[in-house]
Amino acid sequence: MLLHSFFITPNNRKVEAFIKHFDLDVEIHQVNFRERENQTDKFLAMNPMGKVPVLVDGDLNLWESNAILTYLATVFPQTHTLPADPKSRADVDRWLHWQSCHLMPAMGRLKTDEDADPVTLLQPLFKVLDIQLQDKEYVCGELSVADFAIAAYTLTKLGRQYDYSEVSNVAAWRDRMAQLKGFIETHYKAPGT
Numbered sequence: 001m002l003l004h005s006f007f008i009t010p011n012n013r014k015v016e017a018f019i020k021h022f023d024l025d026v027e028i029h030q031v032n033f034r035e036r037e038n039q040t041d042k043f044l045a046m047n048p049m050g051k052v053p054v055l056v057d058g059d060l061n062l063w064e065s066n067a068i069l070t071y072l073a074t075v076f077p078q079t080h081t082l083p084a085d086p087k088s089r090a091d092v093d094r095w096l097h098w099q100s101c102h103l104m105p106a107m108g109r110l111k112t113d114e115d116a117d118p119v120t121l122l123q124p125l126f127k128v129l130d131i132q133l134q135d136k137e138y139v140c141g142e143l144s145v146a147d148f149a150i151a152a153y154t155l156t157k158l159g160r161q162y163d164y165s166e167v168s169n170v171a172a173w174r175d176r177m178a179q180l181k182g183f184i185e186t187h188y189k190a191p192g193t
């Protein structure tokens with residue numbers, strides 16, 4: 001298997017962190033955006049969206065980071081990160097969709113709109129996550145792909161700058177996630193820092 005990635009962005013980091021955390025046999029290729037590799041015919045044949053990550057497994061070209069996470073968790077069941085029981089699985093799916101439908105757009109807006117207020121955009125979301133994390137070590141109880149999907153966003157530059165003091169369960173969970181092997185091994189330090 002081969003992952004086409006661009007390690008410093010959260011949608012890529014979540015997958016790279018998952019691969020490294022569980023030492024999965026997946027090769028990682030960093031796409032060269034300067035050379036517009038993602039716009040080449042070869043790349044667009046894999047992903048017509050021209051975006052990373054893309055996982056190639058034989059004749060399958062899989063894009064969308066959360067689909068990649070659930071695929072990897074299915075192919076590598078030893079990770080125990082995607083429950084088989086329908087209700088538990090639905091809970092994990094719910095949080096994956098929450099990340100892509102709510103958290104990612106809010107974070108995206110903060111990056112592009114300088115007038116956007118982090119507290120107004122993120123606090124309502126983190127309060128919901130905070131309630132979910134009450135008395136739990138991980139978002140769905142046991143460590144799951146949802147933790148990787150969401151944590152990658154809280155560990156971005158923007159996510160690191162946020163004040164989590166009013167959402168203490170999120171703060172504690174985020175610290176736990178940052179200590180996982182996969183996130184330690186994908187921690188990016190900007191040159192000169």
Ligand SMILES: N[C@@H](CCC(=O)N[C@@H](CS)C(=O)NCC(=O)O)C(=O)O
Binds near residue numbers: 009010012051053064
């Ligand atoms: N919903 C997609 C988003 C993928 C995405 O936006 N990838 C960005 C990097 S995080 C990208 O490749 N951008 C390059 C471009 O749009 O040209 C996912 O979760 O995989």
